[in-house]
Amino acid sequence: MTSPQPKATLHLIPVGLGDAPINDWLPSAVQSVAGGLSVYIAENAKTARAFLKLMQLARPLQEITIHELGPRVENTTLEEWLRPLKSGQDIGLVSEAGCPAVADPGSRAVTIAHNWGMNVKPWVGPSSILLGLMASGLDGQRFAFHGYAPVDATERAKQLKLWENNSAKNKQTQLLIETPYRNNAMFAGLLGNLKGNTRLCVARSITTSEEWIRTLTVAQWKTQPPPALDKHPTLFLFLAQ
DSSP, X not given: OOOOOOOOEEEEOOBOSSSSOGGGTSOHHHHHHHHHOSEEEESXXXXXXXXXXXXXXXXXXXXXXEEEOOTTOOHHHHHHHHGGGGGTOOEEEEOSSBSTTXXXXXXXXXXXXHHTTOEEEEOXXXXXXXXXXXXXXXXXXXXXXXXXXXXXXXXXXXXXXXXXXXXXXXXXXXXXXXXXXXXXXXXXXXXXXXXXXXXXXXXXXXXXXXOEEEEEEHXXXXXXXXXXXXXXXXXXXXXXX
């Protein structure tokens, strides 16, 4: 009687948040797993290839299949990419930066793997959301990540005030990000719309040589020179009183 074939695994592998030595942010065990896989699903194929070039690979990079999970990819296509799991082949899932399936479309692949009864393995690595929250000094037990605020200044002001009201009501830290070239506008919008006693943390370029994290009240921020945020990946966190 033959034993059943072991279930394959979808490996959730974090990638770097910026330019920094890989050993500073990814354990060697995770590097070993990542370097041994021959199929990947990635938010961005270019950044996935750059990530793989940082480690020892079991095969030439050209022989590694990388499927790009863009917003227009249908579930039927995603299922075809994941089908090797059913024949016992492990697959890697990576985000453009940080942890896959967290503020990332990779959660669709994870859902399919669970529906098929496959193993899903999250690996240790950098998450700007958690690292920023850790370093902020704000409430780490109750928090909400919102992604991007509206680009339009009027709509952004309304949304920030709503999030601030929710923060005060629920004693909940609010987290958001912005496209790096709009960081300065976002910072100005936060100072212009939040109350003076709301505590605001700015976490820039986490894990890189440009890392800079500071928490002050909005009133205190207004007395300081604005931080250099242009073109730097930045996380904004605030907690209302």
